[in-house]
Amino acid sequence: MKKSIKYIALCFAALPLLNSCKKDFLDVNPTGETSLESNYYKNAAEIFKGVVAAYDPLGSETGGTYSSKLGLLNTASDDCGVGGGSATDQASWAVWDNFTISVGQGPQGDLWGRNYTGIYRANLILNKVDGVTDLSSAMKGRYIAEMKVLRAYYYFDLVRLFKNVPLITAPIPTADIFNLAQAKPEAIYAQIEKDLQEAIAEANLPATVPASTEGGRMTKGTAKALLGKVFLYEKKWAEAAGQLADVNGTPGGTSAYGYKLLSNFGDIFKPTNKFNSESIFEIVHTAQARQDWGGWGAFEGNVMVQMVGPRNYGGPTYVTGWGFCPITMDLVNVIKNDPRYPYTIANVDSIVAATAGGAYEKGYQNTGYFIEKYAPKLQYRSSLGGLGDLNYPYDYIEIRLADTYLMEAEALTQSNANAGRAKQLMDAVRARVGLPGVPVTLQSIYNERRLELATEGHRFFDLIRTNTAAAALTGFTAGKNEVLPIPLSEINNTKLVQNAGY
């Protein structure tokens, strides 16, 4: 009896030791897709996932709120109002429509954040790519060039939207996070030019990519078009014309990078006609992600498409949307007799009037006219799964050939060089839609840009860079509203300085 007591007591006394002897008991490793940053980016597959992540912010549709860059730029321009269900449906959009934007309210946070997210991820790849063991030098060269083009693109957005932004080209040590200052805009432009020049010089950056599998990846053509555009914004007319001439080639013909105007204007924006010969820089959206609201912040579909559809719509062709970005009567009046009108503007009033039982809800600032290039259409609505509203597969075309034609024509006209080519470029754009040529002046180019590129996100920047915003935009304060306020989160506890006027 006594023995057994002692034996059992001993067993119990030993039990606690079992718990604590296993030193690694508390270690838990992440499972599945997740791993630690410290041991990631070691092989070609991992670095490629990082490359994809650097592309990801291009298509950002939501952040703190809806923040489609194109939707917002349309709202800010004189092509569209803000719309929605009421004046306050999307307050951060409405304040850019009427320029009551303030430090506390506006779209600046999301627009700032998405670009710096892209820059961080591009910097990370540029920083990590040397540590990858199984990557060919050709792939490495290509990734580096792609990251530089993307970084240039993100900085170009930042410098245009905010003007005074910090320049970050490598991961920031934690200790330095709060000590950065803004760079001069010229320094940002210099970095953009440098990145793009280096990318263009990289032999492994392809001139073109196969549209079916790699459409949307950065190419030499993309880099050159972007660089030409950057030069144009810097008013470096000759350099702009030089880069854009390479992109454009012979007006009306196929350029060295495979670009050619589509013969049918209406085909440019069809989701079934992605990466067509006119598209130079395309931001891709897909229905494959089959997302629902849980995807907020990482939508892969084009949510702006849903936003700009007529509200509670019952009728043919379109699907109901949320009534944002209604076309202003100003644009309607300018374009209504142009052959591009039906491809640019959806006249929903006349459609429902012609349909038995047709109806839609007239939202805020309703004019009856809606964006057509990105209108939610029944035939393109996804039925793959997820919410159709959130999975429209429409791509944004950030730069297309008609744009680079007109930009080159503008650069030539500004520098009084090669007026003949400028005319050819303008004529090609107009001839495509069956319009006769017009005399080339800066004003006629600007007019053409508005008609050709309406609701494609260029108008607001064009008004700013041509110094015509105050005249065109109600509520616009010159000397202030050319740029957005630096987001509040960036000013708190940092060395950043707010933009003038805010």
Add this chain to the structure above:
Amino acid sequence: MLCFAFFAMATIMAQNQNVTGKVTDEKGAGIPKASIIVKGGKTGTSTDENGMFNLSVPGAAKSILISSQGYIVKEVAITGVPLNITLTTSVSSMEEVVVVGYGTQKKSVVTGAISSVKASDIDNQPIVRIEQFLQGRASGVTIAASSGQPGASSTLRIRGTTSINNSDPLYVVDGIPVDIGGIDYLNPNDIESIEVLKDAASAAIYGARAASGVILVTTKKGKAGKTMLSYNGYYGTQAPSKKLDLLNATEYATLQNEASLASGGGIKFANPSALGKGTDWQALIFNNSAKIQDHEISISGGNDKSTFYTSFGLFSQEGIVASDISDYKRFNFRFNGIHKINKWFSLGTNIGYSHIKSLGIGNTNSEYGGPLSSAINLDPITQSIITDPSIIASSYGLGSTGGLPAVTDGMGNPYGISKIVGQEMANPLAYIKNRIGNYGWSDNLVGNAFVEIEPVKGLKIRSNLGAKIAFWGNESFSPTFYLNASTSNDVNSFYTENDRGLNYTWENTASYTRNIAAHHFTALVGTGAYLDNYLSRRSGVTYRKLSVNTFEEAKSMNFAVLPANVLGWGGDYTQHKVSSVYGRLTYDYAEKYLFTGIMRRDGSSRFGSNNKYGYFPSGSVGWVASKENFWPENKVVSFFKLRGSYGVTGNDNIGDFQYVSTITGGKNYTFGATDLYTIGNSPSGLANPDLKWEQTSQTDIGFEASMFKNWTVSFDWYQKKTTGMLRVVDVPLYVGVGGYTGNVCSMDNTGFELELGFHKTISNVKLELKGNVSHLKNNVSFLGKGIEFLGGGASLQSTQYPLSRIAIGHPIGAFYGFERLGIFQNQGEVDSYVSKAGAKIQPVAKPGDIKWADLNADGTINADDRTFIGDPTPDWSYGFTASAALKGFDLVVFGQGVAGNDIFNGLRRLDIANANWTTKALNRWTGAGTSNDFPRLTNDDPNHNYSNPSTFYLEKGDYFRIKVLQLGYTLPFALTNKVLVQKVRVYVSGNNLLTLTNYSGYDPEIGGSSYGIDRGYYPQARSFTAGLNLTF
């Protein structure tokens, strides 16, 4: 009872003798169920309904011990004649034993702040979940149901909100920590007692998981003696206690016209009065006779070696809203057994199993549709069901519904689709039809097994192994449907999800008790290892484009689905591990001077590499002044104990991998015309190897007293400070990646609690009163260097600003918005509301608009004019139970309430201009002098009358509710005994009979994630039940 069994170790003698007698209270009334045990022996029985007993005892037995809850234990010598035994009430209840962590303690020597609720306090009340067990019955515990949906959980806070992150208490069932998500496996009928460890000194023994308090649940055990078979059950009906007063069709159309005209639109409805009353959507979704029933059979008993308790329970409840898709059923089984192998070795098991099937309306407090929100916001003009063939032909054909089928009733008539109110506000009948069949389920098996040895007297060594095995999931079908222009589904799908979880705990303790003269020592040491989410996985499959269109047809899966239409997913749950060592020393001198000291060390897989282990000490002292010689024998205060404690606890409920930078997905992009949707990964944020637990330190000072013979009083004052609450340290967005999680914020809770008890028998009426009241003040004290408030806050669709704000110097979740100065009655008032510079402060305002307070006096109304306008957390919460028993009749009233909180009434969707209003809108401003509270109606709202969060939406949340009113009758024993039934009690009970409140919504008790914000809250039911208790 168990204590007696432990001491029952005498050897059996050959000869027996019979002892009979009657146990009565001071008034001579028989005490039923009193326990009779032979002193120093193992034989026992209990008294019948009249207090009579008959016990065969060994011949050598000298005396018996008689005990009953609420009475002082009495020893009576065996004399050979029938005994008349009178028990004295133990008014103080200080002889009670309370459960503390890893042991029990006599209540009179407890030095911590512990509230106890016993099974007898909730007998026969319709309690579905453990939280309701405590609501109104334990001081310092604030409880608000997250919805009235059957089976819904409640928000339970012990001494306020402890953390801005997670303030859920730790549940420990029979010594085994059980995660809060699975706690509904527990059948409240199986609970013997619940102890709430409130102060740090009591809770510190649970270390890094005890910051928000600990709830110790003890399930029922068998008693030695006769085997008891009991049935307890009730059946009843439930109904909503309130409907909102919404506008009828005529009123609605009139006001719509007015709002439209005011914003420059035209008349929308030419002849409002022709529309009549229209559709009452609420009447269509509420069920005034929803069923509720509960049945439980328990068998318990045992002998001196083994005792057992086993029970089977069946509970089912229909929801009062959309009963077809709101329902809860639970089946329970429990077996608890203890077996003593010899006098120093015992072992036992506690095993509970439950199966739950629940149907939910999907949206219990959200402004985004669902039956309630839709019923509130839909126009009353649209018909609920369309029967007119011409309308069906013109508006309900596929051409009018986007090529998708309109939802129809059983007769094939389409449910009406509003052309006036859209968005998520769909016809609730159609919404219900689409969800019929969808359900969630869970199977939980929670159990533990222990062995305990006592190798030398006073030394107990115990090893306790526990596990929870859970399986849960759901199945749902989404047909193709068209509810309205913005709510439709063009691809049907069937979804099935299967999850499983496995948690282990293993604890080993040794405790040693020794008394040296009047010095009483107990020392406890122990270790614990806890592993959550071992082999825990979740997975789901969606089958799309099915050839069937109802849940019933789909669930069989008896048809082919193309591989491309089968989408599966799955993943592991992250393991959570805790490794602990702990010790406690309890000492008292003559039960007069009391001391307890605790130290626990916890290591957690959630802590950063630089802070893997945390130490949690506490100390408490007590002084029973009434035991001092100088304490005069008096009738005013017969017992008085003063106590004080200080301790430190932690919260490791901080999420996994907060301390490292992990690579996360979701940064995907697509390439190529062939839609190559490509996975992208990048770091989630910056790393923080210093990350540790959130720490709470608490000081508690209290006293307990027995007074005026019949009264007990317990009072506590406490101050609780939480530091190092996790917050993502915001780095500027230009860093390009999320910040790191750091131990940053601090918050204080200060409060006091009072518990009162009274019981007395006045001329055969047994009266018992219990009451408690708690006061709480919460204050956020630190949010990071230079940070006055956190961004974000609760949101409501289309308000200009968030509704609430976490800010220094204010309670958590305080409502934040504009203050009103009234309504501009005429243009003159608008024009004369000017800044110092003489400019109009509200230049766009029109008569009838709200006059906003320009709090910063800058001459404009903007974001900077907002202030703290209310608090969703009650300052006061209280409850009382009053019971009276006379002869066979018993009556119980239980009431509970809160005071000092505000509710944000967000029932109407702001971005839906055509949404219906409550009848309060009839009193809107329509001209000078008509209203100084409710602004004019206008669709464009340039003055933000409606879109500014403001005091306009706030209402007082105070309420007092009669939760239970129950009348029972126990049939005379003489009658029932003839059919061999010990006890027959029948009762009727009314629940939530009366709620006194000024709040205008359905229900002022709004818990859950939308705490204190009413977006269309699923109200709690008012119910009437009739029940039966049988004991054989």
